[in-house]
Amino acid sequence: MSTTDYRKREQSITVSTEPAGQGQHHELMTLNMGPHHPATHGVLRLITTLEGEVVRDIKPIIGYVHTGIEKTCEQKSYWKVIPCVERMDYLSYYFNAMAFCGAVETLLGVEVPPRAQYLRVIHLELNRLMSHLVWLGTSALDLGAVSMFWYCFRERETILDLFEMSSGQRMHTRYFQVGGVFEDIPPGFARKLKQFLDDMPTRADQYADLLEKNEIVLARLRGTGMVDHDTLLGLGVTGPLLRAAGNPWDLRKAAPYSSYDHFDFKIPVGTVGDNYDRYRVRHAELYESTKIASQALEGLPEGPFITTDRKIALPPRHELATSMEALIHHFKLVTEGFRVPPGEAYYPIEGPRGELGCFVRADGSAKPARVHMRDPSFSNLQALAPMVKDAYIADLIATLAMLDPILGGIDR
Amino acid sequence: MPDATGLELIAQELRDADAASVLDTVFQRGRAVLIVDAGRVHGVLATLQEKGYGFLASLHGVDYYPDEPRLGVLYELLDMDTVDRITVKARVHTDSPRIASVCDLWPGANHPEREVYDMFGVIFEGHADLRRILMPEDFEGFPQRRDYPIGGEPVLFTFNEETNYGKWQ
Amino acid sequence: MEVKREQLDDFRVRQLQSRDLLRGEMSDEDLQRYVEQAVMTTTVEKAVAWARGNSIYPLTFGLACCAIEMMSIVAARLDIARFGFEVFRASPRQADLIILSGRVSTKMAPVVRRIYDQMLEPRWAISMGACCSSMGVFNNYALVPSDKFMPIDVHVPGCPPRPEALAHGILRLRSKVQGNAPEGWRERYDAIGTEELLPGATDTESAAISVLRPGDTAGA
Numbered sequence: 001m002s003t004t005d006y007r008k009r010e011q012s013i014t015v016s017t018e019p020a021g022q023g024q025h026h027e028l029m030t031l032n033m034g035p036h037h038p039a040t041h042g043v044l045r046l047i048t049t050l051e052g053e054v055v056r057d058i059k060p061i062i063g064y065v066h067t068g069i070e071k072t073c074e075q076k077s078y079w080k081v082i083p084c085v086e087r088m089d090y091l092s093y094y095f096n097a098m099a100f101c102g103a104v105e106t107l108l109g110v111e112v113p114p115r116a117q118y119l120r121v122i123h124l125e126l127n128r129l130m131s132h133l134v135w136l137g138t139s140a141l142d143l144g145a146v147s148m149f150w151y152c153f154r155e156r157e158t159i160l161d162l163f164e165m166s167s168g169q170r171m172h173t174r175y176f177q178v179g180g181v182f183e184d185i186p187p188g189f190a191r192k193l194k195q196f197l198d199d200m201p202t203r204a205d206q207y208a209d210l211l212e213k214n215e216i217v218l219a220r221l222r223g224t225g226m227v228d229h230d231t232l233l234g235l236g237v238t239g240p241l242l243r244a245a246g247n248p249w250d251l252r253k254a255a256p257y258s259s260y261d262h263f264d265f266k267i268p269v270g271t272v273g274d275n276y277d278r279y280r281v282r283h284a285e286l287y288e289s290t291k292i293a294s295q296a297l298e299g300l301p302e303g304p305f306i307t308t309d310r311k312i313a314l315p316p317r318h319e320l321a322t323s324m325e326a327l328i329h330h331f332k333l334v335t336e337g338f339r340v341p342p343g344e345a346y347y348p349i350e351g352p353r354g355e356l357g358c359f360v361r362a363d364g365s366a367k368p369a370r371v372h373m374r375d376p377s378f379s380n381l382q383a384l385a386p387m388v389k390d391a392y393i394a395d396l397i398a399t400l401a402m403l404d405p406i407l408g409g410i411d412r
Numbered sequence: 413m414p415d416a417t418g419l420e421l422i423a424q425e426l427r428d429a430d431a432a433s434v435l436d437t438v439f440q441r442g443r444a445v446l447i448v449d450a451g452r453v454h455g456v457l458a459t460l461q462e463k464g465y466g467f468l469a470s471l472h473g474v475d476y477y478p479d480e481p482r483l484g485v486l487y488e489l490l491d492m493d494t495v496d497r498i499t500v501k502a503r504v505h506t507d508s509p510r511i512a513s514v515c516d517l518w519p520g521a522n523h524p525e526r527e528v529y530d531m532f533g534v535i536f537e538g539h540a541d542l543r544r545i546l547m548p549e550d551f552e553g554f555p556q557r558r559d560y561p562i563g564g565e566p567v568l569f570t571f572n573e574e575t576n577y578g579k580w581q
Numbered sequence: 582m583e584v585k586r587e588q589l590d591d592f593r594v595r596q597l598q599s600r601d602l603l604r605g606e607m608s609d610e611d612l613q614r615y616v617e618q619a620v621m622t623t624t625v626e627k628a629v630a631w632a633r634g635n636s637i638y639p640l641t642f643g644l645a646c647c648a649i650e651m652m653s654i655v656a657a658r659l660d661i662a663r664f665g666f667e668v669f670r671a672s673p674r675q676a677d678l679i680i681l682s683g684r685v686s687t688k689m690a691p692v693v694r695r696i697y698d699q700m701l702e703p704r705w706a707i708s709m710g711a712c713c714s715s716m717g718v719f720n721n722y723a724l725v726p727s728d729k730f731m732p733i734d735v736h737v738p739g740c741p742p743r744p745e746a747l748a749h750g751i752l753r754l755r756s757k758v759q760g761n762a763p764e765g766w767r768e769r770y771d772a773i774g775t776e777e778l779l780p781g782a783t784d785t786e787s788a789a790i791s792v793l794r795p796g797d798t799a800g801a
Contacts, residue, residue: 038671063546064689068723090646153656236520374470548688563722
């Protein structure tokens, strides 16, 4: 191209020295924060319409990690659905399994023994801790506070050691089964858990000390990403986002499941609903989860760890050598699986990101006819657009971090 | 959950308002379901929203193959003040899968309705931007219908290694 | 007067050797032996490959659950900064290694391919986890095995693979980059250069698979 063409094109560009939003209308630019981006938590594509550095509109495009899990679940027996469903929201795998097992248990009408309920609560709260730790580490990383990542992941490793002790696997443990848990906790688990839970509040205090007096963190989080409470309810947002806006809605208190009503814990609630409140709510939930887990550990009742109904749960191995019935039950369960009478159930629980509900439709056979997870991040993502309207891109990054979307749950 | 009598009262109220709206009520295992005619579902949901069920917890689709009408759209409503849940079910046929959108009642129904469209092919009338959300934009077919094949790759063994997709060379 | 020295230790010997070297008084045999101990000869390729292997820049590319385990190899317990891999670059132009951590859906596959194309040679790819290596738990319409659209150097199985397993895969890649890839079964069965006839094949030409060294297959 010749120089004259270039000069002509240069003259058509108007470069204004006024900052955005003051007076003149500036040209809108569409920027694609593509699926591969270090700061979007997972493969989220954001098409942002910018005026200068101010976000005027945002369109999230999802589906980049859509795995067709719900359709895969229709091909597998109920027992085998549990590992598939666990991999949806990949940071809260116990919650996914809990919602599904709860729905199937409602359909079957089976009673979960109290020891299994307490063990479930322990693992669920440990998972909530782990999810919040990963959130805290990666969010601080997005804001620039890089060392938080290592501290949070150090705690996470201890939690994963505990999971490995109880089930043999660090992530996606298939520990929750329909009717209870897969196995009782091994000796040594209680001691290690108690040690971890005693240390955890001090660690949480250390995280607060690192972040909360920091001017940059405060400037980035305070007053950014505010949405009023009614808009959030209309959008279907639940969990820490709703609690940060002032609504103390928590399914563990409102509609307790799995013995949550036996425990004494508080619900942290924010006031303004900005990013700082969301951070504080989740940080305070670290302490509450520790409390719940310690109470569950102390009050752990004796008894079976899975329902004694042999038509649903596998008989213990030592019975197989002596009892013919146990052998037949084992055979039927392993080859075909248990059959669930026709019906539909929706079982909602309080996940780390909000209301996680599982809808199961059974048609009388050994395979579910429809499994659908109401994932909290799917609804929470709709709140991103009002949160970042007329905010800077830097606020967009901070808001996305505080929103805590997990794309595995969004895309399923 | 409203108990069985509470459910019947709600159904009666809705029938008083619009006679043909509620087709059936089901109360099973503590779960209250109102089966509603697909053409009138918007009115039913608006009435329930005014009654207090102000939170749309979930909007999802089910394929009832081989029962007709095949495609069902379920609305899980939640009343946060009394901690009450109720389900509204509307069923449509595959040859005319149209149902009214509830995005004006609950803005949070936007993404779930797109998902039901993407996976089952139910067209929500009045939805501002009904396009595929999880599958690629140019995908053909509605994957979560029961008669859509599961797909996938065959397992590679030595005997079919060459004839199968053949790894990147 | 005779000075007797007995039982010189190794340090003293080397001290005296260095003194003689600096003065130029070392004998020829001693000098020869000294040089052989202190100098290493190699080719430029080997030296470059050694350096490359010890400072690979991975790309931040987390897709799903395996990404969390990939993050934990950066964390303190299993620290891949020990091997020189802690510099995770966000831009594909600056990265050497793409770790496909998680399931690759049909919508994401062209994006992954485009990012792989944007990487500069030499570049390597690790397929981490069962979902991208084969189809994993979900053998259905929505996923694509990564072998179908890009060349992969190391597959790491697991769902998700433990950080130690991923580190093992990364170190295997490092030995491959440095030119001494472990040959595994090819070495055990002395199979390099042989041909395998598929069962039931009549036409010898098309039915054979020749067994190659790991470094001869695809990948940059």
